[in-house]
Each structure stands twice: as C-alpha cells, then as structure tokens.
Amino acid sequence: MTADLGRDELRTALAELIASQPDLEVDVKVIEETTKIEDIGFDSISILDFMYEIEGKFGIELAVRDLVEMVQVKDLLDHLEGKLAK
Amino acid sequence: MSEADSSVRQDQTTLNPVVKAWCYVQYLLFRALLFVLGVMPLGVSLGIMSGLARVAFLVLRTRRRHTIENVLQSSITDDPREAKRIAAAAFRTFLIMITEAMIARQRLSAANWKDHVQVNLHPEVRELLNDPDQGVLVATAHVGNWEILARAASMVKPLRAIYRPFNNPYFDEAIRQDREGENLTLIAKYDADPMRFIRTLTEGEVLAIMIDQHAGNGIYVDFFGRPAKTTTTVAMLHLVTRVPLVVAYAVRTGPLQYELRSGPPLTFKRSGNRENDVREITQTLTRGIEDIAREHPEQYMWGHRRWK
Numbered sequence: 001m002t003a004d005l006g007r008d009e010l011r012t013a014l015a016e017l018i019a020s021q022p023d024l025e026v027d028v029k030v031i032e033e034t035t036k037i038e039d040i041g042f043d044s045i046s047i048l049d050f051m052y053e054i055e056g057k058f059g060i061e062l063a064v065r066d067l068v069e070m071v072q073v074k075d076l077l078d079h080l081e082g083k084l085a086k
Numbered sequence: 087m088s089e090a091d092s093s094v095r096q097d098q099t100t101l102n103p104v105v106k107a108w109c110y111v112q113y114l115l116f117r118a119l120l121f122v123l124g125v126m127p128l129g130v131s132l133g134i135m136s137g138l139a140r141v142a143f144l145v146l147r148t149r150r151r152h153t154i155e156n157v158l159q160s161s162i163t164d165d166p167r168e169a170k171r172i173a174a175a176a177f178r179t180f181l182i183m184i185t186e187a188m189i190a191r192q193r194l195s196a197a198n199w200k201d202h203v204q205v206n207l208h209p210e211v212r213e214l215l216n217d218p219d220q221g222v223l224v225a226t227a228h229v230g231n232w233e234i235l236a237r238a239a240s241m242v243k244p245l246r247a248i249y250r251p252f253n254n255p256y257f258d259e260a261i262r263q264d265r266e267g268e269n270l271t272l273i274a275k276y277d278a279d280p281m282r283f284i285r286t287l288t289e290g291e292v293l294a295i296m297i298d299q300h301a302g303n304g305i306y307v308d309f310f311g312r313p314a315k316t317t318t319t320v321a322m323l324h325l326v327t328r329v330p331l332v333v334a335y336a337v338r339t340g341p342l343q344y345e346l347r348s349g350p351p352l353t354f355k356r357s358g359n360r361e362n363d364v365r366e367i368t369q370t371l372t373r374g375i376e377d378i379a380r381e382h383p384e385q386y387m388w389g390h391r392r393w394k
Contacts, residue, residue, distance in 0.1 A: 002209055009304070013181055028322075037280075037281075038279065038280060038281070042280040042284045043276055043277075043280055044275075044276065044279075044280050044281075044319075045275050045319055045322070046280070047280040047327050048279065048283075048284075048319070048322040048323060049322065051284075051326045052322065052326055052360065056360075062326075063328045064284060064288055064326065064328070065288045066289075067281075067284070068281050068284055068285045069290050
C-alpha cells in the first residue's frame with residue numbers, strides 16, 4: 001500500500017481487511033463511515049489481529065493512544081489518511 | 087453497571103429454578119466463609135485449611151495422581167516420594183492461597199500492605215510503575231498468590247486483571263466484587279468492549295493476565311519440556327500496543343507474608359513474521375513462568391490440566 005490511496009480506495013482496502021478477519025461474521029457492505037467500530041463485531045482478541053494487520057497492510061505504525069479514541073469507521077479512515085499523507 | 091455486570095445479571099434470569107437455588111446456596115456458603123475468615127485469628131484459619139488440604143490430598147485420588155504425575159513429568163524430581171511431597175505441599179499452598187487472598191481483601195489496605203508484602207521488583211519495572219502515563223503488561227501464573235500480586239501491585243499503579251467468569255452468576259458477582267479494590271478491577275476474558283484491554287494500557291495502567299492455563303485457541307509452546315497450548319493474547323497486545331511486558335509473581339514467605347518479584351521489562355520488535363513473533367514472545371514468557379515454578383515447586387499449582 002502506498003500513500004497515494006484516495007478515500008474510496010482506502011475505504012475499499014479497509015473493507016477487504018475487515019472481510020478477511022476469520023472470526024468476524026459481518027457483511028462489509030453494511031459498514032459505512034458512520035458505523036461504530038464497536039458495532040462491527042470485534043472482541044478484545046480479534047481487534048488485536050485487525051490492528052496488527054492494518055499496520056502490515058498500509059505500512060504504517062498506528063498510534064494506539066489515538067485508536068482508542070476512535071468511535072466510527074470514519075475516525076479510523078481519517079487517521080489512516082493522515083498517516084499515509086505523511 | 088458495566089457490560090460485564092449486565093451479562094451476569096442476564097445469566098441469573100435465564101437459569102432454571104433448581105440450578106438457580108443451588109447457585110444461591112453456594113453463594114451464601116461463600117459469604118459465610120468470608121465472614122468466618124474475617125473474624126477468625128489468622129493462625130486458626132491457616133491451621134484449618136492445612137488440615138483440609140491433607141484430607142483433600144488423601145480423598146481426591148485422581149487429582150492427587152494427576153498432580154504427582156505433572157511434577158514427575160516436569161523433571162522437578164525423578165523421586166516419586168519427593169514428587170508426592172511437592173504435590174501435597176502444592177495442595178496446601180492452594181488452600182492457603184485462597185484463604186489468605188480472602189483475608190487480604192479484608193485486612194490489606196493502602197496504609198498497611200507493605201507490612202505484608204515486600205516489594206522486590208526489577209529496578210526498571212519500578213520505574214515503569216512509578217510513571218503514571220506508562221502502561222505495563224504483566225504476565226503471571228498460578229504460582230505463589232496471584233491475588234496478592236494483583237492487590238499489592240494495584241497499590242502502586244491501577245491494575246486490571248483479566249479473569250474467566252465463574253459459571254455460577256451469584257458466585258461470580260460476589261467473587262468479583264470481593265476481589266476488586268480501589269485500584270483493582272477485573273475484566274471478563276470476553277469483555278463486551280473490544281478496546282478495553284488496549285485502553286487499559288494506553289491509560290497508563292497495569293493489565294495482568296494469567297498465561298499458564300490451557301488455551302483452546304492458543305499456540306503450543308514448550309513448558310517443562312512438553313507442548314502446552316498457551317494464550318497468544320499477551321503477545322498480540324504487546325505487538326499492537328508496544329507496551330513493555332513483565333513477568334511478575336508474589337511468592338509466599340510466611341503467614342500472610344509475601345514477596346513481590348519480577349523479571350526485567352521485555353520488549354520485542356516486529357520481525358515481519360507475525361507467527362514467529364507471537365511464538366517467540368509466548369515462549370519467552372512461558373519459560374519465565376517455568377523458571378519461577380522450578381524455583382518454588384511447592385507453590386505452583388501442578389494440579390490443573392496444563393498439558394492436554
């Protein structure tokens with residue numbers, strides 16, 4: 001993944017990542033930017049896998065302190081956009 | 087009320103009446119035991135529990151055999167008589183541990199805990215605990231008194247311990263309320279808030295996890311020369327949050343006397359191979375637990391089914 005991802009591509013990439021989580025039973029089509037992260041269906045363990053894979057997929061280091069403040073998917077996308085723009 | 091509380095309350099309402107009544111009887115017995123231990127002199131309580139441990143060791147034959155086998159197969163000793171002695175001591179330690187943990191909840195306070203617990207932590211761990219912004223990930227095990235460990239450590243820095251809720255909802259609620267303290271909170275293993283573990287660490291608190299139970303969805307690592315399925319949660323939390331890891335425990339040194347010990351803080355860098363990283367971290371922590379159990383075999387809980 002490179003820094004030239006647009007918002008739509010970023011959203012698609014994130015949706016693919018969510019869809020690939022083995023323990024998650026969620027239809028990514030129903031996930032919107034306003035969807036709350038806690039409503040996606042992660043538990044305390046699967047969220048760790050997801051966060052780990054975000055870093056690998058986008059080649060960035062997440063600021064975990066920022067992540068815990070995120071409520072919606074939009075917040076996560078904003079965070080990723082900011083990181084990738086640097 | 088937390089989400090974990092809500093789930094407990096829901097369980098109470100869905101139990102059938104007979105099971106519900108039996109659960110409530112167990113709960114009342116527990117409350118009565120707490121009361122008795124609270125008023126009884128410490129020496130008397132410990133004497134009764136030591137006697138009970140001897141009886142249990144005689145009566146619970148399958149558990150006794152299993153405990154002795156675990157000691158022998160772990161190469162702590164190759165002498166069956168010595169293994170039997172260690173197993174009997176482990177039975178006693180377990181009941182003493184429960185007793186002193188319950189007594190400690192009533193008698194240990196911020197003012198007097200150092201009269202009961204000598205702190206002998208690695209200097210760098212002390213620094214981490216004294217930094218209010220620094221989260222610490224503690225891996226511990228069924229050795230010494232893990233309840234005292236949590237209670238004493240929470241006097242230094244707020245601590246949240248991950249626990250497996252009891253099947254009896256009344257009992258679970260009572261135990262949880264009793265085990266918790268001013269700076270000590272229990273989090274159910276499958277907490278409804280997915281960010282709860284991570285948030286604990288980013289808020290500069292201690293997150294304590296027992297790593298020596300059979301973990302069905304864990305990975306096999308070597309424990310006393312035998313493969314033991316072990317949780318990977320600690321390793322993943324470390325890789326994601328980069329918060330330092332510490333192996334810590336409270337070893338019993340006398341009646342209601344403990345020493346809080348730890349190894350140095352550990353940090354692991356990502357290699358790019360997640361599976362290897364998780365295995366290396368989990369194996370390192372498990373080796374740390376093995377060293378502690380080897381040093382204090384009478385204080386390790388050999389009776390649980392660690393190797394399946």
